[in-house]
Amino acid sequence: MWQVRKSVRTYRQDPEWHHYRKTESGEWIKQFGLPGHPFGTLRNHTRNVLEGRVQGYPATLFHLAGVRKGGRYGTVVHMYSVAVLTLPASLPDTSVSVGTLVYRLREEPLPPQAGPPLHLPSGPKPRMVKCSVDPAFAQRAITEPVVRITANAAMGWRLHKNYMIGWIKERKPYERLIGLAESMTEVLAEFPPSVRPWAVHDGQRV
Template sequence: MWRVRNSIRKLREDPEWHHYRKRESRDWVRAFGIPGYPFGTLRNHALHVFEGQVRGYRTTLFQLAGVRIGGRYVTDVHRYSVAVLTLPGNLPGTAVSVAGLVRGLHTEPFPPGAGSPVHLPAGRKPRMSKCSVDPAFADLVITERVVRMTAEAKMGWRLHGNHMIGWIKEMKPYERIIALAETMADILAEFPASAATWDTGHRRPA
């Protein structure tokens, strides 16, 4: 934890990340789509929120404690480090993740309409899953290289409206979360030009 605390202090001294809030409201978190990875179904606590820019994208970094109902009268808390990039326009809800990052959430990746997550070919390590409200869009952007980049970063990412949400397991120093945001920007750079003008009004279930 001391590495996380030190990284928070250092980032607060960085003029490029001068917008800082110790905690955000649950209403603020809802803007990123709940239910949906990596958020909990019961409560979500966004802590140590920074705003700045990464590769030209307005970027928000924070620590997430997502709470879901576990067994009888028990709740489970899942902790993630999260980066959110603000995109120029809306894209269809789509996600790719290392399966182990989301298995414990026991929740769907999106609101109703996305269908069930699809596990990518057997034998891949780490095991990966994907899901989209628009399978044609998913086929366009989820290339083998994009899957490999996601796997190598041990991350998950999800498109929600004009946001790309990325997450890694546990509370990490902010240098690591900035690196996550940079990987997300690299993944967006892999999307074909036609993805930016995709008609989000034309959707079919997975």
């Protein structure tokens, strides 16, 4: 935890990052689409919220404690490090994740209209799952490079309106959260222009 504290002290004073908040309200976090991974179904607590930019995208980094019912004491808490990118346009609700990051939450990753999550074909990678409200979008967007980037980063990511939400387990220093956000931009760069509307206008990644 000392690495996390040291990272917070460093980045909250970095002029390239701004709007540090020690915590945020439950209402604030609703904008990122609840219910849905990686958030808890009972309560969500955020700490160390930091805002800036990663590869041109507005980025919000924070630590999350997601609470759900269950366990010996009535509730179970899962800790995550989360990065949120604000996109130039909305995309269909979609999720791809390393399986271990979602199984433990015991909930569907998206609203019911998305249908059940699907297991991706097994191979030399961790077990992966995907889910989308738009199967045609998912077929075009979730390519082998996208799955490989997600697996290599040991992350999960989810699209909600004009947000891309990524997460890894446990509280990590900001350096790891920035790395998470950079992996998310790599995923976006793999999306073909037909599913990444802003690419049609500028001909290149944001």
